[in-house]
Amino acid sequence: MxxxxxxxxxxxxxxxxxxxxxxxxxxxxxxxxxxxxxxxxxxxxxxxxxxxxxxxxxxxxxxxxxxxxxxxxxxxxxxxxxxxxxxxxxxxxxxxxxxxxxxxxxxxxxxxxxxxxxxxxxxxxxxxxxxxxxxxxxxxxxxxxxxxxxxxxxxxxxxxxxxxxxxxxxxxxxxxxxxxxxxxxxxxxxxxxxxxxxxxxxxxxxxxxxxxxxxxxxxxxxxxxxxxxxxxxxxxxxxxxxxxxxxxxxxxxxxxxxxxxxGGNAPLIVFDDADLDTAVEGAMVAKMRNMGEACTAANRIFVHSSVADDFASRLAARMSALTVGPGTEPGTNVGPLIDAAGRDKVDRLVRDAVDRGAKVLTGGELPDGEGYFYPPTVLARVPRDAGLTGTEIFGPVAALFTFEDEDEVVRAANDTEWGLVSYLFTRDLDRALRVGERLETGMVGLNTGLVSNPAAPFGGVKQSxxxxxxxxxxxxxxxxxxxxxxxxxxx
CATH class of the missing domain: 3.40.605.10 (Aldehyde Dehydrogenase; Chain A, domain 1)
Structure with missing residues (x-):
């Protein structure tokens, strides 16, 4: 009833x-x-x-x-x-x-x-x-x-x-x-x-x-x-x-x-020298702000292969601990998506990635009951040909990819028609400046998952x-x- x-x-x-x-x-x-x-x-x-x-x-x-x-x-x-x-x-x-x-x-x-x-x-x-x-x-x-x-x-x-x-x-x-x-x-x-x-x-x-x-x-x-x-x-x-x-x-x-x-297709890059606590926290902010329904949301998370498993387990633990429910209820961390069409799109993208070989670390299943809820989801080993790599997910889904070197990840990050924002986690200042300049986006978050500020110019390049x-x-x-x-x- x-x-x-x-x-x-x-x-x-x-x-x-x-x-x-x-x-x-x-x-x-x-x-x-x-x-x-x-x-x-x-x-x-x-x-x-x-x-x-x-x-x-x-x-x-x-x-x-x-x-x-x-x-x-x-x-x-x-x-x-x-x-x-x-x-x-x-x-x-x-x-x-x-x-x-x-x-x-x-x-x-x-x-x-x-x-x-x-x-x-x-x-x-x-x-x-x-x-x-x-x-x-x-x-x-x-x-x-x-x-x-x-x-x-x-x-x-x-x-x-x-x-x-x-x-x-x-x-x-x-x-x-x-x-x-x-x-x-x-x-x-x-x-x-x-x-x-x-x-x-x-x-x-x-x-x-x-x-x-x-x-x-x-x-x-x-x-x-x-x-x-x-x-x-x-x-x-x-x-x-x-x-x-x-x-x-x-x-x-x-x-x-x-x-x-x-639109955006924001890459978030975690290098091998990154502080993983900072990187996980930044990824949570960049991914989960507004349930992932943001043009600035981290759409593709690239993690160096040497720290990929550690990062993935930490991120999955944080995501699985979030409370899903009506936004009016105390203690809720993740509210519903905007409508049935938005939720169905997220579900289709997740299923497509899994069918192509992605591994679900947490979430990934539509819940029963009223409302347009979708659980916080982490996908590891996402293949580069998955549909979500070229589409704004607009939902609480973290898609993880691995990389081996700087040139490879910069090419992958820039391989998109969009160029709104990117995120970069490293403790090497030279690398931060070098990669930040090479990324084809209007904004770069360095060791942070939040770039929006009324006192700063917000906007993108290319088709963003x-x-x-x-x-x-x-x-x-x-x-x-x-x-x-x-x-x-x-x-």
């Missing part, structure tokens, strides 16, 4: 409508869609299901607000972000519970994401008042060059489900700081955190029309007309490389500026993306250069 759980207060308190031009409103035709709890499979609530007409109205609202918002003083924009940061911190427990309910991660990890998400608002509140230009004479002395930075204009922000609060603040923060208006489309699995965030920004004083939120189950029908319609001047997208390619093609017609944070989010350069993605030529006195 299925148990029906009452709707938690944090879900009831979140608006379920679209936010367009400062007004909450139903989708055209009154369409809605359910938001499910992945720990139970039950529906938490229904939210508005926007269509193309709703998207058009949201883009028009953002365009209408752009001129006045761009003229707002940088300090005013800064203070709105700072107030929003403080509100988020004050509501950490409610936001964490909301996140756990709609996407599954354990409460302790959700609280960590709330802090991480808030920090983007604090960081960009400080960057808002540091937008600089320049002034210089021309080489021939006949003119003066005045260089200023201006907001790129109305932006379309598309965020994923795996970090539903942080991916919103990582895009909204620099857009607000730069003076851009926005239309934000969250993933259909996790719209509630975005709707709650929009309410917080309104409370913090963000003017009507600056942020518009459209929730939908048909992203293609909503997004393409906006990109081709001429009102949107910037797209910031986080999601799969496959979808990113489609969006880049759609942006070409009107030459929409793009930022893309796409275009541009950077966070750090001093994060605001540049939302600014254009404008140059004024001024005749020199007497010319």
């Amino acid at each position: 299925t148990t029906t759980h009452p709707t938690p207060r944090v879900v009831e308190d979140v608006p379920k409508q679209l936010l367009i031009g400062g007004r909450l409103q139903d989708a055209a035709g009154g369409r809605t869609f359910p938001v499910d709890n992945p720990a139970t499979g039950e529906s938490l609530c229904e939210v508005a299901d926007a269509g193309p007409d709703d998207g058009r109205r949201a883009a028009e609202a953002a365009a209408a607000a752009q001129e006045s918002w761009a003229a707002t003083a940088p300090r005013a924009r800064s203070e709105i972000l700072r107030r929003a940061y403080e509100i988020i911190i004050a509501r950490t427990d409610d936001l964490a519970l909301l996140m756990t309910l709609e996407m599954g991660k354990p409460l302790a990890e959700a609280r960590g994401e709330v802090a991480y998400a808030a920090e983007f608002f604090r960081w960009f509140s400080e960057e808002a008042v540091r937008i600089e230009g320049g002034f210089a004479p021309s080489p021939d002395g006949r003119s003066r060059h005045l260089i200023m930075r201006r907001p790129v204009g109305p932006c379309l922000l598309v965020t994923p489900w795996n970090f539903p609060l942080a991916m919103g603040t990582r895009k909204i923060g620099p857009a607000v700081a730069a003076g851009c208006t926005m239309v934000l489309k969250p993933a259909p699995q996790t719209p509630l955190c975005t709707l709650a965030l929009a309410g917080i920004l309104t409370e913090a004083g963000l003017p009507d029309g600056v942020l518009n939120v459209v929730t939908t189950t048909d992203a293609g029908a909503l997004v393409e007309p906006m990109l081709r319609g001429g009102l949107v001047r910037k797209l910031s997208f986080t999601g799969s490389t496959q979808v990113g390619r489609i969006l880049l093609a759609q942006c070409a017609d009107t030459v929409v500026r793009t930022s893309m944070e796409l 993306g275009i541009g950077r989010e966070g750090g001093r350069v994060g605001i540049d993605e939302f600014l254009e250069y404008k140059y004024l030529a001024i005749p020199a006195p007497g010319q």
Whole structure:
């Protein structure tokens, strides 16, 4: 018999409508869609299901607000972000519970994401008042060059489900700081955190029309007309490389500026001189953050053959000790995957690897019962032709490979279309610098499994993306250069 759980207060308190031009409103035709709890499979609530007409109205609202918002003083924009940061911190427990309910991660990890998400608002509140230009004479002395930075204009922000609060603040923060208006489309699995965030920004004083939120189950029908319609001047997208390619093609017609944070296939390399305690701890962080549902997750773990068995046994012991269950229950380390499709994909990849000769050290079997759970799994002796070597696993599965020398492992690590992040464990500084420079990724974790930080530029190379989010350069993605030529006195 299925148990029906009452709707938690944090879900009831979140608006379920679209936010367009400062007004909450139903989708055209009154369409809605359910938001499910992945720990139970039950529906938490229904939210508005926007269509193309709703998207058009949201883009028009953002365009209408752009001129006045761009003229707002940088300090005013800064203070709105700072107030929003403080509100988020004050509501950490409610936001964490909301996140756990709609996407599954354990409460302790959700609280960590709330802090991480808030920090983007604090960081960009400080960057808002540091937008600089320049002034210089021309080489021939006949003119003066005045260089200023201006907001790129109305932006379309598309965020994923795996970090539903942080991916919103990582895009909204620099857009607000730069003076851009926005239309934000969250993933259909996790719209509630975005709707709650929009309410917080309104409370913090963000003017009507600056942020518009459209929730939908048909992203293609909503997004393409906006990109081709001429009102949107910037797209910031986080999601799969496959979808990113489609969006880049759609942006070409009107030459929409793009930022893309796409897929990853992160290698984690453990050399023979590594501190194995540090390496195992780093692998746990790099692999198990968000149940492995992260583009930064260690997808391929390469361990030198001389320490491979020791590392594998230690990692398997740590993984098997994790507690799997609903993220709301105390002591849970690993929550459910996002949905049935995500869990089935992980199971298929594991079965494929085992069929090809991989050895299961722990996990590897679908559990019975409700929810989309998958056990922490360690696979040793994974063959290089297994499907998971070229696919984002997006689940709690550690795939171990062995190597003999540095050149071999660098070639294997770089043998992928993606290049987001890599991880490197060694006590040899020369090797760390040498290998770190050779790895074809936008970020490298040296003796650590965590690279994400609002104060650092996040992004990849190759087919892992275009541009950077966070750090001093994060605001540049939302600014254009404008140059004024001024005749020199007497010319």
